[in-house]
Amino acid sequence: MTTALATHGDKLTCFTAALASALVARGETRWWRPLLAGGPTLSVSPAEDDLLLFEHDATPPLPALGLRVNGDDDWATAYHALEEQVAEHGSVVLLADIFHLPWQHGHQRWHAPHWLAVVETIEGWVIEDPLTMTTELGKQTGQRIPVLSAAELREWSVGLGPDNTVALLRERAMAGSAAIHTGKTFRWLESHPVAPLSPRADRLVGADALIALASRYQFASTPDDFTQLDDLWQALRQRELLLWASDLDADLLDAAGRDHWERAVTQWRKLPPLLMHARMRAAAGGTVQTAHIAETLLSLAEFEGKHLAFAHHPRTERE
Numbered sequence: 001m002t003t004a005l006a007t008h009g010d011k012l013t014c015f016t017a018a019l020a021s022a023l024v025a026r027g028e029t030r031w032w033r034p035l036l037a038g039g040p041t042l043s044v045s046p047a048e049d050d051l052l053l054f055e056h057d058a059t060p061p062l063p064a065l066g067l068r069v070n071g072d073d074d075w076a077t078a079y080h081a082l083e084e085q086v087a088e089h090g091s092v093v094l095l096a097d098i099f100h101l102p103w104q105h106g107h108q109r110w111h112a113p114h115w116l117a118v119v120e121t122i123e124g125w126v127i128e129d130p131l132t133m134t135t136e137l138g139k140q141t142g143q144r145i146p147v148l149s150a151a152e153l154r155e156w157s158v159g160l161g162p163d164n165t166v167a168l169l170r171e172r173a174m175a176g177s178a179a180i181h182t183g184k185t186f187r188w189l190e191s192h193p194v195a196p197l198s199p200r201a202d203r204l205v206g207a208d209a210l211i212a213l214a215s216r217y218q219f220a221s222t223p224d225d226f227t228q229l230d231d232l233w234q235a236l237r238q239r240e241l242l243l244w245a246s247d248l249d250a251d252l253l254d255a256a257g258r259d260h261w262e263r264a265v266t267q268w269r270k271l272p273p274l275l276m277h278a279r280m281r282a283a284a285g286g287t288v289q290t291a292h293i294a295e296t297l298l299s300l301a302e303f304e305g306k307h308l309a310f311a312h313h314p315r316t317e318r319e
Contacts (some may be wrong), residue, residue, distance in 0.1 A: 005031075009066055009132035009142040010242040013234045014114045017142075017218055018093045019065065021117030021128035022189075025091035026165045032245040033067060036252065036309040040238045040261075044212060045203035051171050052216075054231035055203065056238050058308075059196050060176025068192040069095065069171070071181025075154050078186035082118065082153075085190055091119045091128075095171065095180075095187040100158045103129070103143045112230075113167040127156070159187045166227050170234075206304035214297035217275075221288050226279035229272070242309060257307035264303035267284065271296050 005012075005020055012020065013040065016035050023031040038058030047053040062068060072078045085092035098106035098114040106112060111308035117128040147153050160167055162183035171180050176197040181187050199205075204212050213232075220226060243261055244254040253261065274293050281288045 005128070005130040005142075008244065009130040011237060011244050012131055013237050014131050015061075015170070015234075016237070017131040018115035018117045019061065019128070021024065021119060021130065022089070022091040022093050025064075025117065025119045025128075026089055030249060032241060032249070035061070036238075036242055036245060037064075039309055040235070040242055041206060041308070042209050042235050043199070043203040043205040043210045047165075047169055049165055051165060052228060052231075053167060053173055053200075053203075054228065054234070055173045055200075056234055058211035059199065060174065062175045062189065063194050065198050066191055066193040067093075067189045068194070069175055069180040069187055070190045071095075071159070071184030071187035073185045075157075075186060078157065078256065079150055079154070079187065081190065082188060084116060085188070086120050086125065089191065091117050093117050093189040094157050094160050095189070096157060097160045101129075101156055103145060105140050111160060111164055111167070113164075113171060116156070118153070121237050125153075125309065145180060154186075157186050157188075159185065170231065207301040210297050210304060214294040214301075217290050217297065218294040220290050220293075222281060223279065224280045226275060229279060230276045232275065233272050236265070236272060239265050239268055252309050253307060257311070260303065260307040264300065266301055267296065267303070271300070 005017070005024060009017060019035060020031045023034065028034075039056070041056065041058050043055045044052045045055075057064070070081065073083070080090050081092075094116045095112050096116050098104045098112040099108060099110065101107055101114060101116075104114065106114075114129075118125055119128050125147040127143070127145040127147060129145065131140070132142050133140050141276070160171075162168075168180070168182055172178055203209075217225075239261060242252065243258070243265055246258050246261075274296060278288050278290060278293060
């Protein structure tokens with residue numbers, strides 16, 4: 001079974017796809033290990049505008065990988081920083097916006113965070129964007145895009161504006177901090193070794209998080225109530241990645257763990273279609289039936305916090 005990212009974009013999110021691409025560029029052959037360490041997990045905590053901060057990792061992944069967000073409004077400054085990261089590490093991750101990416105279905109149609117890895121190759125810089133997903137306009141497949149000029153890269157590097165709170169919450173969860181240079185025109189990840197961050201004290205984790213979400217969605221009725229559906233899709237993808245990787249990496253899960261997460265993923269896959277249907281009904285002004293959503297979330301709670309990656313072989317994740 002190949003471990004090439006281009007063939008496994010259906011198990012990644014835009015965040016993990018970019019980080020995995022950067023890890024591969026740095027020579028990490030088992031790129032899934034740092035992305036799965038201590039997981040899968042799901043936690044929620046209160047955020048502004050009656051939203052939730054969803055976290056999908058045992059600890060924030062950027063500091064765990066020795067990375068932080070930097071940003072600037074001046075393209076010359078930003079481009080020089082990108083060059084430095086590529087020269088030192090062979091890649092750099094851009095915090096882009098799908099609105100500005102011409103190979104994406106969302107180009108010039110909607111705004112959404114879309115992280116990209118710029119990777120140095122023999123032919124020059126290329127954008128590695130292996131993510132595969134289904135959008136409102138059909139299936140979006142992974143792409144590998146040559147960077148032909150700095151001017152072209154500038155257009156693709158423009159990030160989210162400061163008002164996209166739902167998307168920025170996802171980036172804050174990755175960084176473990178609100179210090180993500182919100183509002184800067186260009187943002188990227190740079191190396192910055194730090195001690196791992198402690199989890200937020202006010203978050204609900206695992207089963208408690210799923211139970212809280214079940215209560216929240218049981219009374220959902222308006223389009224605004226469904227603005228964070230992608231956060232639950234991210235949770236599904238993280239669990240799908242774990243199952244796929246466990247076929248290649250025997251240290252990830254033992255037999256009991258694999259059986260556990262196979263059953264969990266079967267249940268998780270039922271959730272996104274239910275949520276999408278409910279959101280479309282709400283947007284059309286129809287009656288939204290959320291009892292099945294709440295029941296599914298409650299059924300998922302029983303799987304959380306058990307058979308975590310490397311739990312039966314805890315030293316392996318650092319080897």
